[in-house]
């Protein structure tokens with residue numbers, strides 16, 4: 001039986017932006033991620049990549065989810081709003097390449113991200129903000145030990161209606 005990892009975290013590389021630009025413009029992904037609503041151009045994505053690669057974003061860290069055969073970027077995961085005083089951060093994750101969804105990658109990636117948050121950044125607690133209709137994400141975060149902590153009613157306008165935003169948390 002193979003023991004090869006399903007996915008590993010690596011730093012973003014400049015070439016990854018050609019994939020991520022397409023993901024950001026996919027309406028379903030954009031809605032699930034609550035991302036920027038207007039079209040994301042190649043130039044905008046290049047600027048964002050530049051700022052990450054130059055280390056200009058001190059309160060966030062971003063990783064590519066790399067498939068083990070070629071190291072190709074199939075998704076992204078991030079810690080955002082890292083608060084060095086409270087030792088907390090918010091997690092986001094996207095398996096951009098749909099062929100890789102629902103096969104356990106999300107769990108493996110979040111376990112690696114949580115280990116990094118605890119052992120390298122000395123974070124104490126992580127949070128996740130998930131829309132009420134996003135069953136896959138709620139299931140994923142619960143599967144790696146996040147607990148529901150609250151609900152912001154009709155917080156986010158997406159898909160033509162106001163949706164509740166669920167707050168999840170996990171102590172590391």
Ligand SMILES: CC(C)(COP(=O)(O)OP(=O)(O)OC[C@H]1O[C@@H](n2cnc3c(N)ncnc32)[C@H](O)[C@@H]1OP(=O)(O)O)[C@@H](O)C(=O)NCCC(=O)NCCS
Pocket residue numbers: 029032033092093094095096100101102103104105106107108129130131134135136137139140143
């Ligand atoms: C949410 C997402 C990251 C899940 O990643 P994934 O690799 O497909 O998840 P996994 O295969 O590791 O599965 C983790 C758990 O979620 C469940 N799950 C995954 N996809 C599911 C789906 N579409 N519907 C219901 N449950 C699902 C799995 O059964 C598993 O639960 P279990 O361990 O209790 O059996 C992925 O679907 C995605 O990228 N979606 C679009 C972006 C997004 O919504 N990001 C989160 C924003 S908050």
